[in-house]
Amino acid sequence: QKEVEQNSGPLSVPEGAIASLNCTYSDRGSQSFFWYRQYSGKSPELIMFIYSNGDKEDGRFTAQLNKASQYVSLLIRDSQPSDSATYLCAVTVDSGGGADGLTFGKGTHLIIQP
Amino acid sequence: DGGITQSPKYLFRKEGQNVTLSCEQNLNHDAMYWYRQDPGQGLRLIYYSQIVNDFQKGDIAEGYSVSREKKESFPLTVTSAQKNPTAFYLCASSVDAQSTEAFFGQGTRLTVV
Numbered sequence: 001q002k003e004v005e006q007n008s009g010p011l012s013v014p015e016g017a018i019a020s021l022n023c024t025y026s027d028r029g030s031q032s033f034f035w036y037r038q039y040s041g042k043s044p045e046l047i048m049f050i051y052s053n054g055d056k057e058d059g060r061f062t063a064q065l066n067k068a069s070q071y072v073s074l075l076i077r078d079s080q081p082s083d084s085a086t087y088l089c090a091v092t093v094d095s096g097g098g099a100d101g102l103t104f105g106k107g108t109h110l111i112i113q114p
Numbered sequence: 115d116g117g118i119t120q121s122p123k124y125l126f127r128k129e130g131q132n133v134t135l136s137c138e139q140n141l142n143h144d145a146m147y148w149y150r151q152d153p154g155q156g157l158r159l160i161y162y163s164q165i166v167n168d169f170q171k172g173d174i175a176e177g178y179s180v181s182r183e184k185k186e187s188f189p190l191t192v193t194s195a196q197k198n199p200t201a202f203y204l205c206a207s208s209v210d211a212q213s214t215e216a217f218f219g220q221g222t223r224l225t226v227v
Contacts (some may be wrong), residue, residue: 003157034215043204043218045159088156101147101172102206102216104156 006089006105019076021108023089026070030037030091033065033072034102038086042075048074056113079112117141120205120219126227127192129220135190135222137205144210146188150174151202151221160203163188164211192224200226 003026013019023034032051036044050056050063050072062075072091076083086109090102118139127133135147149157159172163182174183182188188207190224192199202223206216 006177008154043221046217049215090157101159101162102147102149102157104158106154106156 002030002091002093002103004089004091004103004105006087006108008106010111011034011108012111012113013097014068015079015081017079019079019083019110019112020088021074021076021110023072023074023105024070025031025072025089025091027091027093027103028067028070029093030070033063033091034067034090034092035061035063035074036088036090036104037083038088040086064087076110081112081114084110084112118205118207118217120133120203120222122221122222125222125224127224129226132191132193133224135192135203135205135224137188137190137219138186139188139207139219140186141207141209141217142185143207145208145216146182147178147206147208147216148178148188148190149204149206150179151204154225157204160190160194199224 005024012052037047038044050065056063060077064073086107088107089105091098119137147161147162151157158174160178161180163169167187169182179191204221206220208216
């Protein structure tokens, strides 16, 4: 059974600070890792993906992957009130016939305090 | 504009009725997916399709059915066998089965009355 674990929060961060979101996964065969942002009542929006160990930066966002520890994180620098949302971590496992969909964590509710 | 369109945005169903949720994409994506989201929960996979005329059950397929007769369309039917259908339903697509970057439609909120 594939499982993805996230702290549900809420995680409260002052405006301008770094928000750090964490995610662990159970299936060592997981190959692709995604962070989605979801505003209340809206659909998820893909903000970052990472496939290899290490860091990947895109603007204010940095995704970090450590496959040995089965851990993936998302850092948001210079946090803005508009970053307040639920952040969903998702992973995929390619069983040989292509990806059979994403397995999601329950999400971390992030609040950026002005 | 290219994208994924789900309709309707809100849907009300009486107990015992079947309802069909529409999902259309003009992105020329091969793979399409249906997820369900309950309050405070992550998304759970209902069905997915990697190619036309083929689809696979996800983690919570019981009480649901799908078809994939056209590349652009992947409708989901919520049958009366689904005991707790009230939820937010999300359709997604990706370029192909090897591309796991999935993009979502705006969702359909289904309520049983």
